[in-house]
Amino acid sequence: MTAAAGETVLEVDDLRVSFPTDDGVVQAVRGVSYRLGRGEVLGVVGESGSGKSVMSLAVIGLLPGSARISGSARCCGEELLGASDKQLSRVRGRRISMIFQDPMTSLNPVYSIGYQIAEAIRAHHDVGREAALEQAVELLDLVRIPNPRERLRSYPHELSGGMRQRVVIAIAMANRPDVIIADEPTTALDVTVQAQVLEALDTAQQQIGAAMVLITHDLGVIAGHADRVLVMYAGKLVEAGTADDVFYAPRMPYTLGLLGSLPRLDAKTERLTPIGGAPPSAVNMPPGCPFTPRCPLAQQVCEREEPAAEPTTSPDHLAACHFSEQLEGREPAELFGAGWRDDVVVPGAEQREEAR
Ligand SMILES: Nc1ncnc2c1ncn2[C@@H]1O[C@H](COP(=O)(O)OP(=O)(O)O)[C@@H](O)[C@H]1O
Numbered sequence: 001m002t003a004a005a006g007e008t009v010l011e012v013d014d015l016r017v018s019f020p021t022d023d024g025v026v027q028a029v030r031g032v033s034y035r036l037g038r039g040e041v042l043g044v045v046g047e048s049g050s051g052k053s054v055m056s057l058a059v060i061g062l063l064p065g066s067a068r069i070s071g072s073a074r075c076c077g078e079e080l081l082g083a084s085d086k087q088l089s090r091v092r093g094r095r096i097s098m099i100f101q102d103p104m105t106s107l108n109p110v111y112s113i114g115y116q117i118a119e120a121i122r123a124h125h126d127v128g129r130e131a132a133l134e135q136a137v138e139l140l141d142l143v144r145i146p147n148p149r150e151r152l153r154s155y156p157h158e159l160s161g162g163m164r165q166r167v168v169i170a171i172a173m174a175n176r177p178d179v180i181i182a183d184e185p186t187t188a189l190d191v192t193v194q195a196q197v198l199e200a201l202d203t204a205q206q207q208i209g210a211a212m213v214l215i216t217h218d219l220g221v222i223a224g225h226a227d228r229v230l231v232m233y234a235g236k237l238v239e240a241g242t243a244d245d246v247f248y249a250p251r252m253p254y255t256l257g258l259l260g261s262l263p264r265l266d267a268k269t270e271r272l273t274p275i276g277g278a279p280p281s282a283v284n285m286p287p288g289c290p291f292t293p294r295c296p297l298a299q300q301v302c303e304r305e306e307p308a309a310e311p312t313t314s315p316d317h318l319a320a321c322h323f324s325e326q327l328e329g330r331e332p333a334e335l336f337g338a339g340w341r342d343d344v345v346v347p348g349a350e351q352r353e354e355a356r
């Protein structure tokens, strides 16, 4: 997974994105910072609506014109926010490529896949059609498409969903990008196909030596694939750390809740403990920690003050929680099991607050 830890290929700093709408301003991303090292895999996880896609679309300049964007996103030193279309089209595909949930948003139904891969190569490199098609065969082989040479002539509709997504991965790799952003790349696929496509993505990413931002609503997808993990909630980073930090020593109740919603092979009990309730609306968000109404540890301070992401077990393990130290050694079922519901008022919360 991790390659040279030193060099940064993508650096995002205090990224904020909002959308003015008739109902008010949607605060989709509220100040996210992260850095991605060369060859590193960063998993980004959070429920639907937490701002994962908006964050990535902002980085590659694909948000609608109505979006208000601030902060910074530098790829290999080059600032992308506010860059011209010309600048961005040079960066896209060559330095950063993107893989979306639905392969048909990336593929053109009227061209053969060989043609589409070859054109992706030719967009950035001065090579002839024949040479580009030879490279296309190698790329299809890299993502483990059987009989790659024959497959060049296939059209997208002749392939299964999993095979189509492999083609999209091949196109994303075509120009050996420094960064791949894969936004829910396996969400639209059957569970058995998901694992195979993820495997192909892994292999290709390692062969190319690209760094990857792997975005998913399902923490299970990034287990075993990500070096580091960012957990997003209501447009903010609420926990960040190595995969071990986040999976084995989470310091934000939301992360613990996500872990409890995950089927585990080593689980003592079969039962899952989902987090009750739903994330807040991104319009007119109340003050305080947005997880408060769903949080078994919540106290009065949580309603007033939104905690910043701060170092916990190590300088690089960040969590945004007033009570993060209380999570040490806790199991998901202790907090979210045993009848915990989002409308339950935690008894004794006020006394504990005063004692603090
Ligand atoms: N073009 C848009 N206009 C207004 N609101 C948007 C737009 N795109 C996304 N949003 C809102 O931004 C928030 C974050 O969305 P998104 O990044 O797609 O979430 P995720 O990818 O984590 O599921 C959501 O509340 C969504 O409704």
Ligand SMILES: [Mg+2]
Binding pocket: 052, 053, 054, 183, 184
């Ligand atoms: Mg999304």
